[in-house]
Amino acid sequence: MGRVRTIARRSFLIGSAAILGGVAFGAYLVTRPTPNPLLDGLGTGEAALTPFVKITPQGITLIVPRADVGQGIASTQAMLIAEELDIDPATATLDPGQPHRAYFNGTVAADGLSFPGWDEGFVAETVRDLMMNVARLSGSQFTGGSSSTADLHETLRQAGATARETLKAAAMARTGVPRADLRTEDGHVILPDGTRIPYTELAGEAAAIEPVTYVALRPASDWTRLGKPHRRLDVGAKSTGTQNYGVDVALPGMLYATVRANPGRGGGMARYSADAALAMMGVRSVVEVNEGLAVIADNTWFAFQAAAALEVDWLPPDYPASSAEMWQALSDAHTEEFQNSRLREDGDVEAALTGATVIEAEYRTPFLAHAALEPLNATVLVEDDAVTIWTATQIPHVVRDAAAEVTGVDAANVILHALPAGGSFGRRLDHDYVVQAIQIAATMPGTPVKTIWSREEDMTHDFPRPLHMARGRGAVAEGRVLACDLDTISPSLISSWFGRVFIVPPGPDAMLVWGAFDQPYAIPNYRVTGYAAPPMMPIGSWRSPGACSNSFFHESFLSELIHAAGADPLEERLRLIEHADSRRVLEAVGDISNWAGADIGPARGRGLAFSYTHGVPVAEVIDVTMTDQGIRIDEVWIAADCGTVFDPVNAEAQLTGAAIFGLGHAMNCELTYENHAVRQTNFHAFEGMRLHQTPRFHTRLLGLAERVRGLGEPATAPAAPALADAIFAATGERLREMPFSRSVDFA
Amino acid sequence: MDLTINGTSHTLELPDDIPLLWALRDGLNITSVKYGCGIAQCGACTVHIGGEAVRSCQVALADVWGEITTIEGLGTPDALHAIQTAWIDHQVAQCGYCQSGQIMQAADLLARNPEPSDEDIDAAMSGNLCRCGTYPRIRAAVHAAASALREV
Numbered sequence: 063m064g065r066v067r068t069i070a071r072r073s074f075l076i077g078s079a080a081i082l083g084g085v086a087f088g089a090y091l092v093t094r095p096t097p098n099p100l101l102d103g104l105g106t107g108e109a110a111l112t113p114f115v116k117i118t119p120q121g122i123t124l125i126v127p128r129a130d131v132g133q134g135i136a137s138t139q140a141m142l143i144a145e146e147l148d149i150d151p152a153t154a155t156l157d158p159g160q161p162h163r164a165y166f167n168g169t170v171a172a173d174g175l176s177f178p179g180w181d182e183g184f185v186a187e188t189v190r191d192l193m194m195n196v197a198r199l200s201g202s203q204f205t206g207g208s209s210s211t212a213d214l215h216e217t218l219r220q221a222g223a224t225a226r227e228t229l230k231a232a233a234m235a236r237t238g239v240p241r242a243d244l245r246t247e248d249g250h251v252i253l254p255d256g257t258r259i260p261y262t263e264l265a266g267e268a269a270a271i272e273p274v275t276y277v278a279l280r281p282a283s284d285w286t287r288l289g290k291p292h293r294r295l296d297v298g299a300k301s302t303g304t305q306n307y308g309v310d311v312a313l314p315g316m317l318y319a320t321v322r323a324n325p326g327r328g329g330g331m332a333r334y335s336a337d338a339a340l341a342m343m344g345v346r347s348v349v350e351v352n353e354g355l356a357v358i359a360d361n362t363w364f365a366f367q368a369a370a371a372l373e374v375d376w377l378p379p380d381y382p383a384s385s386a387e388m389w390q391a392l393s394d395a396h397t398e399e400f401q402n403s404r405l406r407e408d409g410d411v412e413a414a415l416t417g418a419t420v421i422e423a424e425y426r427t428p429f430l431a432h433a434a435l436e437p438l439n440a441t442v443l444v445e446d447d448a449v450t451i452w453t454a455t456q457i458p459h460v461v462r463d464a465a466a467e468v469t470g471v472d473a474a475n476v477i478l479h480a481l482p483a484g485g486s487f488g489r490r491l492d493h494d495y496v497v498q499a500i501q502i503a504a505t506m507p508g509t510p511v512k513t514i515w516s517r518e519e520d521m522t523h524d525f526p527r528p529l530h531m532a533r534g535r536g537a538v539a540e541g542r543v544l545a546c547d548l549d550t551i552s553p554s555l556i557s558s559w560f561g562r563v564f565i566v567p568p569g570p571d572a573m574l575v576w577g578a579f580d581q582p583y584a585i586p587n588y589r590v591t592g593y594a595a596p597p598m599m600p601i602g603s604w605r606s607p608g609a610c611s612n613s614f615f616h617e618s619f620l621s622e623l624i625h626a627a628g629a630d631p632l633e634e635r636l637r638l639i640e641h642a643d644s645r646r647v648l649e650a651v652g653d654i655s656n657w658a659g660a661d662i663g664p665a666r667g668r669g670l671a672f673s674y675t676h677g678v679p680v681a682e683v684i685d686v687t688m689t690d691q692g693i694r695i696d697e698v699w700i701a702a703d704c705g706t707v708f709d710p711v712n713a714e715a716q717l718t719g720a721a722i723f724g725l726g727h728a729m730n731c732e733l734t735y736e737n738h739a740v741r742q743t744n745f746h747a748f749e750g751m752r753l754h755q756t757p758r759f760h761t762r763l764l765g766l767a768e769r770v771r772g773l774g775e776p777a778t779a780p781a782a783p784a785l786a787d788a789i790f791a792a793t794g795e796r797l798r799e800m801p802f803s804r805s806v807d808f809a
Numbered sequence: 810m811d812l813t814i815n816g817t818s819h820t821l822e823l824p825d826d827i828p829l830l831w832a833l834r835d836g837l838n839i840t841s842v843k844y845g846c847g848i849a850q851c852g853a854c855t856v857h858i859g860g861e862a863v864r865s866c867q868v869a870l871a872d873v874w875g876e877i878t879t880i881e882g883l884g885t886p887d888a889l890h891a892i893q894t895a896w897i898d899h900q901v902a903q904c905g906y907c908q909s910g911q912i913m914q915a916a917d918l919l920a921r922n923p924e925p926s927d928e929d930i931d932a933a934m935s936g937n938l939c940r941c942g943t944y945p946r947i948r949a950a951v952h953a954a955a956s957a958l959r960e961v
């Protein structure tokens with residue numbers, strides 16, 4: 063019965079994906095090659111041999127369309143092209159390009175489906191292919207879901223190879239030397255006699271011939287850059303204060319603005335008075351924007367001061383006003399009526415629990431802010447027939463279309479200068495701040511205006527990680543986990559976020575149960591049910607969405623069951639998992655941490671958690687000590703397998719950074735609401751992790767998984783449950799609610 | 810208002826109470842000094858005044874009591890300071906937004922304490938928030954910079 067229901071829901075989804083991917087667009091469109099946006103406006107002597115490589119007499123530009131929000135993807139994209147193109151990427155110009163269908167992200171669309179990443183069956187793979195085409199045809203250019211490397215690694219290497227072979231073909235046409243006898247090295251084609259022709263000199267000739275496509279990619283054993291430690295291309299600028307971010311844009315005649323919006327998102331304004339603000343020094347004007355008002359001034363400080371002086375009567379939005387009411391609404395949604403998915407149903411949970419000693423537990427995670435250190439900002443110049451935007455965004459295609467919609471200017475005349483972001487963690491998957499900046503600049507045609515949110519505005523108007531709760535029921539027998547039934551309840555992230563930036567896709571919200579339904583455990587009686595609570599505060603994607611809460615619920619509850627069974631946490635997980643990649647990371651983390659159980663001596667404890675997110679299995683072991691000042695995290699061991707590692711130094715940084723992100727928020731952070739307003743408005747009340755709480759890290763990347771995946775998020779999810787597990791081992795207390803600082807002190 | 814920044818004097822027409830942070834950023838286009846919180850909680854705006862690390866968001870322009878050094882005064886891409894070299898060698902930066910402040914704070918620490926322990930580093934640097942979590946490499950880079958500076 064359970065199986066039938068699962069399949070029925072999936073076929074509904076397959077049906078809708080098939081309509082979008084095949085029928086609606088037509089087979090002709092699906093198979094038609096994607097145009098190359100760089101071909102428009104090429105000068106003489108210039109070549110755009112693929113959408114990713116532009117060569118002019120002055121130099122080589124690599125198009126790196128995925129947004130760098132700190133995860134290092136600009137550098138990785140350039141390295142992937144450079145490996146096949148045979149150039150030193152540090153000598154090339156990196157350009158994110160303009161939003162375009164050629165830069166679509168298919169992987170992120172395929173990952174959003176109701177199939178676990180490890181399911182490589184026919185149905186799962188077919189629907190993934192369909193979703194790839196939906197993304198391709200709609201031109202969705204998301205950066206997110208740890209998908210960039212997975213999505214682009216072959217495309218970019220192919221781009222480098224195509225450009226290289228086409229340049230060789232041009233050299234052949236010029237010299238008569240067969241292509242097979244030509245070599246390439248450091249931006250030059252080398253003739254057998256040692257003559258070196260720079261690529262920049264061949265560009266014009268290369269542009270005139272048909273590109274050489276479908277070039278075989280070099281095997282990993284031939285790589286000179288990929289897979290080896292190399293210097294991330296931006297660390298020099300980022301260590302000398304010379305990296306320019308959106309906040310740093312400076313243009314002649316530019317004015318400065320900031321926003322003051324309704325603390326309750328979506329509520330309106332009853333009335334306002336700008337008189338006091340307008341009388342202040344350096345203030346040019348006060349204008350209405352989405353959700354509130356903006357001040358335009360001669361510098362940012364004048365704008366901040368005047369925004370604080372605005373007198374506004376806000377109208378309340380239509381969702382619950384306080385955290386207590388929101389928790390109640392969530393709890394009330396744990397009924398059949400709100401059931402959204404049951405994507406895992408193995409064995410017969412109800413039968414297994416009947417007559418057994420049922421173990422029950424409830425877990426909660428709070429709203430959390432993204433709070434990237436660079437506050438949200440955008441600089442915009444609106445002219446009669448063009449809009450130019452400087453900002454950091456993970457959704458450039460959405461920003462372009464919004465600019466056209468707000469100003470009435472043709473989307474083709476929207477120029478987007480996509481800049482590196484001072485962090486994002488998912489926040490720049492929304493574009494509310496850019497739309498406001500466009501509205502502001504539209505009031506001053508011909509004048510560029512830089513709009514910066516204050517930190518308080520940034521915290522107050524986040525689309526936070528949703529509050530989330532889970533209830534588990536389970537049973538053990540003969541030293542083993544027999545049954546696990548997890549109900550997980552949250553507002554639907556897909557409805558809230560996709561509703562703002564895309565369309566809400568039909569079918570269940572898989573993100574609501576990410577990190578729970580898709581775990582590779584073969585528990586004999588195993589069920590995961592998602593409940594979508596009514597919409598509240600609008601919510602957003604936060605590093606490892608869904609899984610950042612669900613993994614805490616799932617792994618904590620599994621730990622409770624394993625403890626009740628009297629089994630070893632590592633042994634029992636290995637017994638329950640068949641998936642080879644996942645087993646290997648568990649074995650590896652046991653290996654590097656010298657695992658010998660959770661007991662590591664008096665006043666100390668060791669915890670373990672595993673999660674499979676974004677196609678990457680990750681296992682983490684954490685040691686804690688109880689000190690006079692509170693609990694101290696001593697060491698963290700992380701093992702993961704994302705397949706081939708292209709950029710090992712950065713990969714290690716992503717593992718530790720993601721774990722620190724997971725730990726710091728689990729320990730110290732929550733957003734709470736009163737009268738619809740966030741109470742934590744700056745870092746004094748939302749610290750994340752600081753240096754003195756940072757443990758030692760030990761990491762191992764196995765590099766054995768067949769599919770290449772990304773690492774920006776996967777180490778986030780298992781961090782919190784591993785810490786809770788370690789605290790249990792040390793203190794005997796199970797922490798079932800974040801932030802843990804509500805229950806224990808940290809040193 | 811006259812300021813000396815990295816050895817060069819500048820004249821600014823701005824009110825007395827504007828925070829030094831915004832005078833530098835919007836008044837003089839010295840944008841390596843970053844705004845993160847405005848309330849002394851993140852350290853992104855750290856500069857030196859008279860050789861001492863201060864949060865420029867907390868210093869009113871009229872109260873500046875000495876010469877200002879920003880990260881450009883410490884070292885440049887063509888002439889790196891040993892701390893910057895260590896930061897690059899350890900590839901500390903992720904988004905990089907906090908790093909000018911981190912480096913200026915580290916410079917202050919190493920000027921006072923040429924051989925800091927981990928505890929010293931934690932105590933001196935915990936006011937500098939890094940949302941990307943680059944802390945393990947910050948620790949390693951401070952140690953590396955300390956030994957490089959001792960060898961000079």
Ligand code: FES
Nearest residue numbers: 845846847852866
């Ligand atoms: S901006 Fe000055 S400490 Fe954060």
Ligand code: FES
Nearest residue numbers: 904905939940941
């Ligand atoms: S590197 Fe991103 S905030 Fe520190």
